[in-house]
Amino acid sequence: MSKDAALEAQKRSFLRMVSHELRTPLNSILGFSEILATELYGPLGAPQYQEYAEIVRDSGQKLLKLVNQVLEIARLEGDAMDFEAQPEALGPVIEDLLAGFAAEIAEGAVTVKAPAASLPSVLADERGLKTLLSGLIHNAIVFSPAGGEVKIAALQRGKTVEIAIENPGERFEPADVGRLLQPFEQGETALTRRSHGAGLGLSICALTAKAMGGRLALSARPRGGLAARVTLPAA
Incomplete structure (x- = not known):
């Protein structure tokens, strides 16, 4: 394997690792912000709290989408997708x-x-x-x-x-x-x-x-x- 190919492989491995590690805390952020935004266990008090919880949830969803896209690119570039024609x-x-x-x-x-x-x-x-x-x-x-x-x-x-x-x-x-x-x-x-x-x-x-x-x-x-x-x- 050439030096450039080895660097590309390392880059894809790093992207996959980071993407996987980010998804676990992101799922927690999304879950708890959804509970807060919907006031599942009772009113939060000031209306600003619900607004902030919704912002956290929406931001988390955008970040999770980005993480999933990065992981998809790493898989595709690394020929790790099983496509059956x-x-x-x-x-x-x-x-x-x-x-x-x-x-x-x-x-x-x-x-x-x-x-x-x-x-x-x-x-x-x-x-x-x-x-x-x-x-x-x-x-x-x-x-x-x-x-x-x-x-x-x-x-x-x-x-x-x-x-x-x-x-x-x-x-x-x-x-x-x-x-x-x-x-x-x-x-x-x-x-x-x-x-x-x-x-x-x-x-x-x-x-x-x-x-x-x-x-x-x-x-x-x-x-x-x-x-x-x-x-x-x-x-």
Whole structure:
């Protein structure tokens, strides 16, 4: 093993260890802050206490999400994910995901155009495929302006299937688009500004696609927004 490879392995091992160690105290923080926020054992007294408990709970949930994302990236980069490829019909998967995002679609006043009946099948791991498409579709819905339209399509090209997910939104600089798929290198972009997060979701999507023998590419739309294109083996 080369020196660089050894350092990368050490980094992933460190990330996994820290992530696991953080989850135990975080679960305690979330549990007890939920008890306080709901005043399970009686009123706290001053209303500020309940407000503070809710802030602690919400902050803990955000931190736990970040820890889980870091752990997922470490696993994917270390080839520690067991993905079993099998034929998966895209139509039913996308229909189920959109049904789960019904509240977000309604809240954002966004429409989604997805001809599920005509979508082909891919060779992919069921869980990995849902993780990949869920992340991309959720991003497209959340970052579309009110009245915007998210477009989902897929086309088989020989031995591969290209899945396209496009959404309107803020304009991206070319340099920003390139950094969106790199873990911990997104910096200050339109996505991280609006989500108030670390912006690791797209990195996880890219690594998941790669682990299933595919790839994810992003491009900026001329009038604003993003176009995500996933290439996976055809079933």
